[in-house]
Amino acid sequence: xxxxxxxxxxxxxxxxxxxxxxxxxxxxxxxxxxxxxxxxxxxxxxxxxxxxxxxxxxxxxxxxxxxxxxxxxxxxxxxxxxxxxxxxxxxxxxxxxxxxxxxxxxxxxxxxxxxxxxxxxxxxxxxxxxxxxxxxxxxxxxxxxxxxxxxxxxxxxxxxxxxxxxxxxxxxxxxxxxxxxxxxxxxxxxxxxxxxxxxxxxxxxxxxxxxxxxxxxxxxxxxxxxxxxxxxxxxxxxxxxxxxxx
Ligand code: FPP
Numbered sequence: 081x082x083x084x085x086x087x088x089x090x091x092x093x094x095x096x097x098x099x100x101x102x103x104x105x106x107x108x109x110x111x112x113x114x115x116x117x118x119x120x121x122x123x124x125x126x127x128x129x130x131x132x133x134x135x136x137x138x139x140x141x142x143x144x145x146x147x148x149x150x151x152x153x154x155x156x157x158x159x160x161x162x163x164x165x166x167x168x169x170x171x172x173x174x175x176x177x178x179x180x181x182x183x184x185x186x187x188x189x190x191x192x193x194x195x196x197x198x199x200x201x202x203x204x205x206x207x208x209x210x211x212x213x214x215x216x217x218x219x220x221x222x223x224x225x226x227x228x229x230x231x232x233x234x235x236x237x238x239x240x241x242x243x244x245x246x247x248x249x250x251x252x253x254x255x256x257x258x259x260x261x262x263x264x265x266x267x268x269x270x271x272x273x274x275x276x277x278x279x280x281x282x283x284x285x286x287x288x289x290x291x292x293x294x295x296x297x298x299x300x301x302x303x304x305x306x307x308x309x310x311x312x313x314x315x316x317x318x319x320x321x322x323x324x325x326x
Pocket of ligand 1: 104105106107108109110122123125126129146147148149150153164167168171275
């Protein structure tokens with residue numbers, strides 16, 4: 081049983097970015113510090129995600145993208161991979177059951193074909209049934225890698241060239257964007273990485289070209305709406321120039 085702290089009143093007058101992306105890092109260390117197996121950290125991490133997704137909806141965020149499982153995470157022990165997959169399955173089953181209450185639109189970035197047939201089916205149902213909701217969209221990055229995504233987009237364009245649909249010199253950034261898992265989703269303005277590591281770890285490489293990064297030592301299971309507010313406040317205090325002059 082985990083008790084949530086009473087949430088502070090939020091100043092809703094501040095601007096909220098349209099799209100926030102999060103690397104949910106630090107679950108393993110959170111568990112280790114408590115003498116628990118890594119899986120216990122992922123379990124509390126999944127709860128933290130639930131809280132943050134609800135909060136994101138309440139403040140009017142349009143897109144929330146989370147790194148749930150990378151193309152590199154298959155290197156972890158079978159036990160840990162199975163535990164993460166089970167958490168995702170359980171989460172999706174519950175999300176599908178509560179869909180009309182939560183009204184969250186679901187989307188998945190990544191090659192889902194390597195996932196279990198059950199998880200693939202749940203992802204498919206979640207996407208299909210939630211299409212009608214107009215509020216927040218949650219993008220789960222599952223078996224996702226930024227480089228893998230760019231390679232797939234390049235392959236798709238190359239195939240179109242071979243089929244005579246376009247020529248190499250016609251390629252634009254927009255044409256590659258349309259071939260990413262994130263097609264149609266605006267780029268994230270803010271990428272948050274809890275867990276104390278200062279790297280991007282193959283997350284949204286194409287989409288984050290002009291994102292602002294926010295790093296914090298707080299481990300993901302301890303990441304609360306207050307932490308999200310700190311990240312948004314930091315973002316709002318920055319001068320975004322997109323390569324222009326000061
Ligand atoms: C990174 O922390 C976290 C992951 C690789 C898995 C993230 C998965 C979840 C939070 C559960 C997914 C479920 C839902 C419903 C979203 P780490 O294990 O690398 O932590 P460490 O750096 O401390 O070892």
